[in-house]
Amino acid sequence: xxxxxxxxxxxxxxxxxxxxxxxxxxxxxxxxxxxxxxxxxxxxxxxxxxxxxxxxxxxxxxxxxxxxxxxxxxxxxxxxx
Numbered sequence: 393x394x395x396x397x398x399x400x401x402x403x404x405x406x407x408x409x410x411x412x413x414x415x416x417x418x419x420x421x422x423x424x425x426x427x428x429x430x431x432x433x434x435x436x437x438x439x440x441x442x443x444x445x446x447x448x449x450x451x452x453x454x455x456x457x458x459x460x461x462x463x464x465x466x467x468x469x470x471x472x473x
Contacts, residue, residue: 412441412448421454432457 413421419429432438433447438457440447 411451412443413451413454414446414448418449418454421451422458 410417415426415429415433419426422429429438429449433440433449438449439453440449442448
């Protein structure tokens with residue numbers, strides 16, 4: 393009787409969360425459109441790096457932008473009230 397070998401079980405590889413996101417990934421992270429993120433980059437409101445031929449945005453910069461926008465909008469709302 394020939395013994396069948398079970399297929400090798402691959403080692404579990406932890407998923408790696410990228411720190412730098414391309415424009416479409418950054419847009420998805422923000423819940424915005426690619427065009428919106430491109431505009432933020434063009435207007436200098438969102439810093440970016442060029443890696444190869446791609447513009448990439450640091451997740452930390454996205455988080456800082458979100459926090460700054462929340463603060464600015466809460467100040468505007470307080471002034472309007």
